[in-house]
Each structure stands twice: as structure tokens, then as C-alpha cells.
Amino acid sequence: MSQIADRIISDPGLENGVAGLTTEKIQKVVNRMLEGETGAKLKAYRETCMRCGLCSQACHFYVSHDNDPSYSPVNKATETMYELMDKKGKVEPQRIYEMAQMAYTECNLCKRCAHYCPVGIDTGYIMSMVRRICYLLDVVPQYIRDTAHSHASTMNQMWVKDDEWIDSLQWQEDEARDEFPGLRIPLDKEGADVYYSVIAPEPKFRTQLIYQAAAIMNAAGIDWTMPSEPGWDNSDMCMFVGDFENMGRLKRAHYESAQKLRVKRIVMGECGHAFRSVYDMGNRWLGHKKMPVPVIHAVEFYHELMTQGKLKITHKYEKPVTIQDPCNIIRGKGLMDKLRDVVHFLCEEVVEMTPNREHNYCCCAGGGVINCGPPFKNTRMTGNRIKADQLRATGVKDVVIPCHNCHGGLEDIIGYYDLGMHGKFIGDIIYELMEKPEM
Amino acid sequence: MTEIYTFVSGPLAWVAFGIFIIGSIYRLVSMYALAKAKDGSSLAYMSLPFGLRSILNWMIPFNTMGWKGDPLMTVATFVFHIGFLVVAVFLGAHVVLWDTNFGISIPSLPDVAGDIVSFAVIAACAIFAYRRIALPHVKGVTRGKDWFALIIVALPFITGVLAYHQVGPVLLMTILHVLAAELLLALIPFTRLSHALFVLFTRAYMGSEFGGVRNARDW
Numbered sequence A: 001m002s003q004i005a006d007r008i009i010s011d012p013g014l015e016n017g018v019a020g021l022t023t024e025k026i027q028k029v030v031n032r033m034l035e036g037e038t039g040a041k042l043k044a045y046r047e048t049c050m051r052c053g054l055c056s057q058a059c060h061f062y063v064s065h066d067n068d069p070s071y072s073p074v075n076k077a078t079e080t081m082y083e084l085m086d087k088k089g090k091v092e093p094q095r096i097y098e099m100a101q102m103a104y105t106e107c108n109l110c111k112r113c114a115h116y117c118p119v120g121i122d123t124g125y126i127m128s129m130v131r132r133i134c135y136l137l138d139v140v141p142q143y144i145r146d147t148a149h150s151h152a153s154t155m156n157q158m159w160v161k162d163d164e165w166i167d168s169l170q171w172q173e174d175e176a177r178d179e180f181p182g183l184r185i186p187l188d189k190e191g192a193d194v195y196y197s198v199i200a201p202e203p204k205f206r207t208q209l210i211y212q213a214a215a216i217m218n219a220a221g222i223d224w225t226m227p228s229e230p231g232w233d234n235s236d237m238c239m240f241v242g243d244f245e246n247m248g249r250l251k252r253a254h255y256e257s258a259q260k261l262r263v264k265r266i267v268m269g270e271c272g273h274a275f276r277s278v279y280d281m282g283n284r285w286l287g288h289k290k291m292p293v294p295v296i297h298a299v300e301f302y303h304e305l306m307t308q309g310k311l312k313i314t315h316k317y318e319k320p321v322t323i324q325d326p327c328n329i330i331r332g333k334g335l336m337d338k339l340r341d342v343v344h345f346l347c348e349e350v351v352e353m354t355p356n357r358e359h360n361y362c363c364c365a366g367g368g369v370i371n372c373g374p375p376f377k378n379t380r381m382t383g384n385r386i387k388a389d390q391l392r393a394t395g396v397k398d399v400v401i402p403c404h405n406c407h408g409g410l411e412d413i414i415g416y417y418d419l420g421m422h423g424k425f426i427g428d429i430i431y432e433l434m435e436k437p438e439m
Numbered sequence B: 001m002t003e004i005y006t007f008v009s010g011p012l013a014w015v016a017f018g019i020f021i022i023g024s025i026y027r028l029v030s031m032y033a034l035a036k037a038k039d040g041s042s043l044a045y046m047s048l049p050f051g052l053r054s055i056l057n058w059m060i061p062f063n064t065m066g067w068k069g070d071p072l073m074t075v076a077t078f079v080f081h082i083g084f085l086v087v088a089v090f091l092g093a094h095v096v097l098w099d100t101n102f103g104i105s106i107p108s109l110p111d112v113a114g115d116i117v118s119f120a121v122i123a124a125c126a127i128f129a130y131r132r133i134a135l136p137h138v139k140g141v142t143r144g145k146d147w148f149a150l151i152i153v154a155l156p157f158i159t160g161v162l163a164y165h166q167v168g169p170v171l172l173m174t175i176l177h178v179l180a181a182e183l184l185l186a187l188i189p190f191t192r193l194s195h196a197l198f199v200l201f202t203r204a205y206m207g208s209e210f211g212g213v214r215n216a217r218d219w
């Protein structure tokens, strides 16, 4: 069995954070957090866990490291939260470094282990609470910390300035009008049926996705809008850092910008973690049991367009594809059937990965792990050999991936294991197959 | 010796039952109070149908991913828990006990069957112990508390079998058996064995989340 202490990775955020700690300070913060924020759920988990180890087989980290027990869910919980609880926070600063590395980079919070634990222990939740403690101790990997700071300062993940945002949208509208005369990206249209929100990396790096979304909205005749003001970014690294205060601010801004425009509902682009933040975590932090504005994910939206006959394609995608099930919308919202309906509608042949649907393996990018940046890239690559095996076994070249994070994660895996495959958003495929005006 | 027997099977038994019942109520009530105070965003999603759906699915051997993945553990778990209840309630000697102390009469298990089930429970405990020693992913997370819990559940069965087969002085073995059972009962609320109290709730919560919010299976 390996030890976390033997695989410490140098990261300025973790190093500088730990340098400022003393055991007394750790104790104070841990106990304040455990008494003030967690309750019966965590306590019952610690007590009810029988250390049976059944959850080990669930975790892609464990499986990909030849069943190294150090990566099993129960071991991760034992070496972090349970130890902090047992010792009432009385640990050395270096131990916090190890715990932070485990919690931020060796768990994707994908909750696959939930299918394996007989007593129903949610290791993903436990690791989120470890992250919360590390955040309060200011021991956070630098890259994701930076991103969270960008959120906190600009209300978007990529430090996109307010005018740059509007500029990007207008630029895409302009470009798209060459291909689709009359196309509009309506800004701040009050009372629209659909408020379309994206993650900040879209205007920053993947502007063509906004272009494609606009093309689809226009072709389907949707009454839609995009907001010009902060709140447009639905992504949320604060959630993964453990900065729940800013997670709350972000989600409030998102909901409120939609409420201000009195739109009927929010349609989110193809992203998994953002959906988790809106549907699972941010809303609860704000005290909403149901969404204050109805929110649906792109997969649900495409499904609607398909069933209503508004999604028109000229032909089917000919090459065989496989489907990546993004945990946050599959295990998080149960969109596995809708996702399949849409992909089968678009593509001739689908070769499934096994296991799939809610038993899928995470891409290993999720839970903010990819956002911890280059120092931890190998953690993701070696931690998900199983995904490479799964992908290779399908024998296909195209992977449908309706999640930004999964995209980044899988592209890395495909490169590292030399699989020669490519990821596609559903939007990419629809755009490719849709009817376009003669040029 | 007989006085000791009368004492352990009389007043001490009442004490053990008392600690078990009051202790369990105390643990459940205080846990619920804590949940109400701190876990509102989870309690809000508790759902009876989805909770039951999850509990039922996990009560079927080999129905879940977890049970499928480790057949030996699955068999041991089911044999242990079913055997435990069957012996504790329906063993001939225990049925007499229910009748004389509480005036409840229930059918009793034939002696041979009771004996076989007791051995099966001991075998299951041996499998649990084997896993803790031999499997790296279990060994690494095993602590003293886990061994303690395993030993206190195994003891009443081991002493019971010894007493029944008249290995060693019968009366002494019987006294030890009763003592072990009382110890077990009294410690359930305060050791790892408290999972007997909490598992329904942790399972039901996971089931509610997966059923009601995540629209997915949790098995």
C-alpha cells in the first residue's frame, strides 16, 4: 500500500498555505468548522462505516492503481476527515498538506462509491467537507484557488471583463450572420422563453460553441436571450474549493440575472459541474429546495427540441460514436436516457462503454481536479487508466461528451494513452448535421 | 455458581436490556436533534418511498453493485445478519426465556437447526476477521474499534455453542454466554455496532437523494 506522504506534489498554494499553519490554528479551525457547519450526517457516516472496504472497487483511482488501498474511498475518508474528527484537529501542518492533496486531487467527488456502500455513505460529501476545512485553513492548490478568486472578483471564472463578454457575443453574432443571415443573439430580452447561460471558458476559449448554440436556437425558432450583466457565467469553482460563501454569491447572481429579465427558464450549456452547482449545491446553500427559476441542462433542452420536432438534421452522423456519461448530469440528475435518445437521434451507430449510465466511471477531471492545474495532471492520467481501457475497448474514434470538464479530462486521457480519439459536444454534432443556407 | 447464574440471568439482564433500550433511544433522539439543527438541507429531501426503495434493493443479495463485487463478503454479511436475528429470537433456549420473563410465546427453532445457524454465524465472523487480516483494502482501515466490535458479537455465539455442546463446565459456559450476550446488548448503542441503529437512516437518506434529486439508482 502506498502512502499519500510518499507522493506529495509541489504546489505553491499548498506550500504557502501550510507554512502559515500551527497545530493550534488547525485545531481551532477544524473544531469550529465541525461544530458550526457539519452535523448528524457526518457524524453518522463516521460511526456507521463498518470499514468493510466494499467501496474500494468503485473508485477509478483505486482500480487504475492496481487496487492500491491508499486510493479507496474509505481510506481517503479515514486518512482525512475521520482522523481530524478522532484527533479533534490536533494534527501537524504537514498532515493538512497531505489531506488537501488527497481531497482536492485524488477524489473527483463523482459519488460512484455510493453504488457500492451497503450503508449508504457519501464519500463525495465527506471529501467536500475536508476541502472546506482546507479552504478555511487557506491550504488550496494554487490554480483552482486563482480561478475561485476570479469568480469572487469578477463573478466569472476567467476574469472576462464586462465589456469583453458583450463584445464576444456580438462578435459571434456578427460572424454567424455571414452563414445564417438574420441570426441574432438577443441580449437582455425581457420575458424570453429561454435564458441561455454558459461557463466562462466559452467566451474565453471556445467561442465557437456560442456560435453553434446561436445557430441551433435560431434554426429551432426559440425565443431566447443572453444576459449582458454578471450572472451570465454558470460555472463554479468556489464550490469545489470549499468557498461556500462565494458559491452562494455566484448562484444568487445567476438566478437573479434570470429573474431580472423575467425569463421563463434557464437553459445551461453542456457542462456538468455548473449543473451540479445550480441544481445540487449552490441552491441548497441559498436555502432553495427547488430552483427559484426553472433550470435545465443542454441535454434536456436538445431532447425537448427533438421530441417537439424542432431539431432538424439533414442526415445522421455516419461514424460510430461512444457516449461519455458525465457524472454530474447522470448520477446527478438522471439524464442517461435523454442523452441516449438524443445521441441515437443524431448518430447512426452508438457503441456503449461498460459500465455506463449511472455506473459510469468519472473522467477524472471532475470535482475541480483538472482545475488544480498542471502540477496534478499526472494524478489524473495515472488515476484513470480504467477510463482509457474503457474507451479503447469501444474501438470507435468519436466520443460524445456533453460536459466541458469531461471534455478536457478525456482529451488529456486520449492523448496520454494515445487512443487516437476525439471528443464532441452534442452541439458540435447538431451544428454539423443541421441544414445551412446555401452559400 | 448457581447464585451467579441467577444474578446474571436476572437483574443483570434487566440492566443490559435497560442500557440497550435507553441508550438506543438516547442516541437516536440526539442524532435526530443534531440533524434538525444542522442538516436541514439534507433532511428536506428525505423521502419515505425512495428511502424504502433503497433499503429493499440493498436487502436483496447480489442485487447491488456492492454486493455483486465481493461475493464472499455478501454471503457472509447476509448469513451473519439473518443468522444473528434467527438465533437471538428463535433459538429454543431463548424462546423459553421470552416466555418465562415476558410471557411471550413464539415458535422455536429445532435444536439442530439452531446449532447449524450458530456455526454459520461464527463462520461469517471468521470471514470478517479474515478480511481484516488478509485484504489490504480492509486491513489498512481497520482499527481497534473494529476488532472490538467483531469480538463482542462473536463471543455470545462462541460461548453459546460451547455451552450447548457441553465443552467445559456447562454452568460456567452458560454464565459466560449470558454475560457475553448482555455485554453485546449494552454496547450496541455505543460502539461500531451502532450501525444497527443508524443504517436505516443513512441508507434511506442516500436512497432519497438518489431517487428524488438525482433520478438515478443508488445500487
Ligand code: SF4
Pocket (backbone or CB within 6 Å): A058, A059, A060, A061, A072, A073, A076, A106, A107, A108, A109, A110, A111, A112, A113, A114, A123, A124, A362
Ligand atoms: S473519486 Fe468518486 S468513487 Fe472515488 S472516492 Fe471520490 S467520489 Fe468516490
Ligand code: SF4
Pocket (backbone or CB within 6 Å): A048, A049, A050, A051, A052, A053, A054, A055, A056, A073, A074, A116, A117, A118, A119, A120, A121
Ligand atoms: S463500503 Fe461503506 S461501510 Fe464499507 S468501508 Fe466503504 S464507506 Fe465504509
Ligand code: SF4
Pocket (backbone or CB within 6 Å): A108, A110, A272, A273, A325, A326, A327, A328, A329, A361, A362, A363, A364, A365, A366, A367, A403, A404, A405, A406, A409
Ligand atoms: S467532469 Fe464529467 S465525468 Fe468528470 S466529474 Fe464532471 S461530470 Fe463527472
